[in-house]
Amino acid sequence: MRVMPNNFAFIDGQNVYLGISERGWKIDWKRFRVHLKESYGVEKAYYFIGFVPENQSLYQSLQSYGYILIFKPITYRSDGKPKGNVDAELVLQAMIDFNEYEGAVLVTNDGDFACLARYLTEKRKLERVLSPNRAKCSALLKRAAGARIDFLEDARKKIEYKS
Numbered sequence: 001m002r003v004m005p006n007n008f009a010f011i012d013g014q015n016v017y018l019g020i021s022e023r024g025w026k027i028d029w030k031r032f033r034v035h036l037k038e039s040y041g042v043e044k045a046y047y048f049i050g051f052v053p054e055n056q057s058l059y060q061s062l063q064s065y066g067y068i069l070i071f072k073p074i075t076y077r078s079d080g081k082p083k084g085n086v087d088a089e090l091v092l093q094a095m096i097d098f099n100e101y102e103g104a105v106l107v108t109n110d111g112d113f114a115c116l117a118r119y120l121t122e123k124r125k126l127e128r129v130l131s132p133n134r135a136k137c138s139a140l141l142k143r144a145a146g147a148r149i150d151f152l153e154d155a156r157k158k159i160e161y162k163s
Contacts, residue, residue, distance in 0.1 A: 005041040005103055005127070006041065006043050006102045007040055007043065007102055007105055007127050008042065008043065008046065008101040008103075008104055008105070009036050009044070009045040009046065009106075010046050010048070010090050010093060010094050010106050011047045012048055012086060012106075012107060012108035012110055013086070014050060015110050015132065016107055016132045016152075018132075019131070019132030019136055019152075020133065023153060025156065025160050026160065027132075027159055027160065027161060028159055028160060028162070029061065029067070030065045031158060031159045031160075031161075033065045033066050033067065040103075040105050040127060040130075041102075041103070044101070046067070046069075046093055047062055047067040047068065047070070048070045048086035048090045048093075049069060049072070049086065050071070050072050050073070050082055050083065050084015050085075050086070051071040051072065051073060051074060051084065052074060070086070070090075070093060072085065072089055087113070091113070091116050094106075098123075098125070101125070102125070102127075103126065103127030103128075104120050104125055104126055105129075106128075106129045106130070106145075107129075107130045107132070107152075108129070108130075108131070109133050109136050109138055110141065111139070111140035111141050113141060114138065114140035115144075117129055117144035117145050121145075121146070121148070126148055127148070128148050129149045129150070130151075131149060131150070131152065133151075133152075137151070
C-alpha cells in the first residue's frame with residue numbers, strides 16, 4: 001500500500017471558476033476535493049476567494065466539503081463586476097505553511113504564480129500545477145511547472161458537476 005504524501009492545495013478560486021466556465025462546464029467542488037485527496041495526496045486545500053456577502057451558501061458548502069477558505073475583500077471594476085485579487089494571500093499562505101507540507105498543488109492558470117512554481121520546484125516542493133483551462137493557461141506558468149502540470153479538463157469525467 002502506497003502512503004500518500006502530505007500535500008497542500010492552494011486554489012485560486014475565481015481563476016478556476018472562470019477558466020472552467022469558459023470551457024462550458026461546471027466543477028463539482030465536493031468531487032474535486034476527493035480528486036485532490038485521491039490523486040494528489042492533498043490533506044489541506046486552501047480556497048482563496050473574494051468575499052461577497054451574498055455568496056454565504058457557497059462558502060458554507062465549500063467548507064463542508066473540506067476546503068479552508070481564505071477571503072480577500074473585493075473591489076469593483078468599472079463595469080460593476082467584483083474583483084478580488086488573491087495572489088498575495090495565496091503566495092503568503094504557501095510560504096507560511098512551507099514546512100508543514102511535502103508538496104504544493106497550485107490550482108490556477110495565472111502567470112503571476114510562475115515565480116511561486118519556480119521557487120517550489122527549486123526547493124523540491126512543487127507537486128503539481130492544475131490548470132483549469134489549457135487554452136488560457138499562462139505560458140509563464142507552463143514553463144515554470146514544466147512536466148508537473150495537469151489540466152482539469154483531463155479529469156472532467158471525475159469532477160464535473162452534474163445537475
